[in-house]
Amino acid sequence: MTFSSHARTFAGRPVVDVPADGPLPEVPGPVSWRFSYWHFDETAEYKLSEEFRAAFDRFVAQAGPSVESLVIGAWGYAAFNHAPVAQLCELASRLPALRALFLGDMTSEECEVSWMKVGDVSPLLAAYPALEVLRVRGGDDIAFSPVRHERLRELAVESGGLPREFVAAVLDSELPALTDLELWLGTPDYGGDTAVPDLGPLLAGERFPRLRRLGLRNAEIADDLAAALATAPVVARLERLDLSLGTLGDAGAAALLAGGSLAHLAELDLHHHYLSDETAASVVAALPGVRVDASEAQEADEYDGESYRYTAVSE
Structure with a gap:
């Protein structure tokens, strides 16, 4: 895309x-x-x-x-x-x-x-x-540079590759009114070198006390993110979780469900994923009270014995 x-x-x-x-x-x-x-x-x-x-x-x-x-x-x-x-x-x-x-x-x-x-x-x-x-x-x-802002409710950054320095500066900012954070992490080929440990303060629930929607989108590390979010304290206070546009596969979805921490959500957005039909159906079945978007299934490319998945946006 x-x-x-x-x-x-x-x-x-x-x-x-x-x-x-x-x-x-x-x-x-x-x-x-x-x-x-x-x-x-x-x-x-x-x-x-x-x-x-x-x-x-x-x-x-x-x-x-x-x-x-x-x-x-x-x-x-x-x-x-x-x-x-x-x-x-x-x-x-x-x-x-x-x-x-x-x-x-x-x-x-x-x-x-x-x-x-x-x-x-x-x-x-x-x-x-x-x-x-x-x-x-x-x-x-x-x-981005660390900043304090009293009124900002929604911050979204769309990128094919978001540097870890950018993410660190956002997480170092004081945004007491922030309810909606959306970061398109992308791929290292386009500067997206953010890794799960770089998100530690966010996942631990130490940042942005009013946060209700978290989007970690367009991520090549979607499986790693899913595994970390399965037990991340921040999830308990979220209403909406968005892992769409990335490379989420069966292993990531299984890890996410294994944490048992998603049933309270109003919405889980996974669209543009690499789940098998069976896994996508199991996610929907496991969360009957949650609006789950598991549309836009992708097929991995196979080349010379290797499997390749792609984020929705890179270049």
Whole structure:
């Protein structure tokens, strides 16, 4: 799977595109405005696109005080141009109502996720102390620094490979309101070198006391994660657990069930997995009160006597 379409909803609102020129369209209620400015300049230096900067500034001048939810798509060509983190921070006083931000809503045709130059996204939290939802997509030089933020409820990071330094900085952050954490761990081929021990404070329940949904998605180490989660203290206070988009196999599912700690969940998401039909059915049968999504079964590739499983998103 690659990203083949743009988000249709974000933060519980329909996404409406900002037109290239002219007034904003009339909308029937609260929306997430999507701003995108794609252009390719092979001579560009690795910096913010000046064309994006000017166009986005015009949008903020037009609608800034009323924007509550914002989706940022292409920022020039994201393999060459850096994400507009600094510009968003500079414009914080002109976006006083912003409560939800999605940075990086691009298809693979606009830019492969592993090529997207994002940088350190934590300054966004310092610039927007009232932000409640932050979703980021990217891969190249994506980074985070430990931060304290009183209002953030949802943090999601979509990547084909999330470095352990990024994960460590998230876990070192003070996010007392956080209820929903989603990390796409990816594969080492694209920088995803996070291992189960790196998640120790999270799995032990020592971080984020209000956490109710945990997504460790798109993970090549899905079997290891499942085995660790089987007895992890954090699971007891979760309502939803998401191990989707990864390489979960029969051994991981068996270990997860053996822990006996999932029956209280409202939802267990395993879609895009490598379970046999029998194992998938056994998971559903073992958790009759849980909404289990075991759809999108994958077949491992066999080559020269070796079996290969793939995450849904890498490049």
